[in-house]
Amino acid sequence: MGKPDEVSIYGLYGEETPEDDLRFVHIEAISTRSTLYDWxxxxxxxxxxxxxxFLAGGGAKVMIDQGLYNIVAPAVICIPGGTVHGFEFFPQTEGWVLTMGDSLLSAGQDSRVRELIHPLLIAPxxxxxxxxxxxxxxxxxxxxxxxxxxxxPQPGRGAMFDWMIQIILLEIGRRQQPETSGTGxxxxxxxxxxxxTLLEQNYKSHWTIEDYATQLxxxxxxxxxxxxxxTGKTIGTVIQDRLILEAQRLLTYTNATATMVAFETGFRDPAYFSRFxxxxxxxxxxEFRKTQEQRSWASPSGAQS
Known part of the structure; x- marks a missing residue:
């Protein structure tokens, strides 16, 4: 069986980024592309x-997966690779869009840096x-x-990018740390x-709770x-939530049939997937797909940031 058509994937909106450009960095004003597509x-x-x-002025209606947020500046939004997202900016919104290769965020970091930054790479x-x-x-x-x-560009530009990006991510990571900062x-x-991290790597393989526990x-x-x-949820619920999220992404942003979505998310029996x-x-x-077709955000065509 063929794979479903994929969600529109870009390095930058409307541009193809070379797959081997692992340390890719790009920055531009929010208005640079948004004004081309009526924000x-x-x-x-x-x-x-x-x-x-980073929204320095103005605001936006932000769609991330199945969530909708009304954001007023100042605010910062971090979007890991593979996360479906869209924006409806207030006209004249000011700020920047910084895009970088994933590998730039994991190379050469000590454990203290990874502890703060790594959570940002997993969830928006x-x-x-x-x-x-x-x-x-x-x-x-x-x-x-x-x-x-x-x-x-000047000599040492790559190093400057590394250091300044880490400063930004460390500041965001600090703000995301739990209020209780004890060792436990x-x-x-x-x-x-x-x-x-394990869940992101293995949810389509339907690892059991025992699999995750043993690995940890x-x-x-x-x-x-x-x-x-x-999270306030059992581990079983957290695992199922991730499967449901991926299924919802495919049903909303691709033309995959329910059967194709079932196989794509690791279910061997499409009927069982539908019941689940x-x-x-x-x-x-x-029924879920029909509800999504009513939403203005549902079409993946057109410009992206």
């Missing part, structure tokens, strides 16, 4: 690319900054300097991020307690 950026994803949007972040003028000033300053380096909480947070060196009951502490989907969402795959 509306249709749902899409970036393969192997991580993106930071929408972070209002109206209560943090120091963070706004820092991120604005770094993005301005990155834009200067980008437009006027940090260990739980780190272990949960390890689980999230934990008992299933301890892993379940960890998930409840961090309805049990979790209250709708059959076909």
């Amino acid at each position: 509306q950026i249709k749902p899409h994803a970036h393969h192997g690319m991580f993106q930071i949007l 972040v929408v972070l209002p900054l109206s209560d943090s003028p120091k963070t706004v000033t820092l991120i604005s300053s770094m993005l301005d300097k990155i834009e200067g380096e980008f437009n006027l 909480q940090k260990k739980r947070h780190r272990k949960f991020q390890q689980f999230r 060196g934990m008992t299933t009951s301890r892993l379940n307690r960890l998930c409840r502490t961090m 989907f309805k049990r979790r969402t209250g709708l059959s795959p076909v």
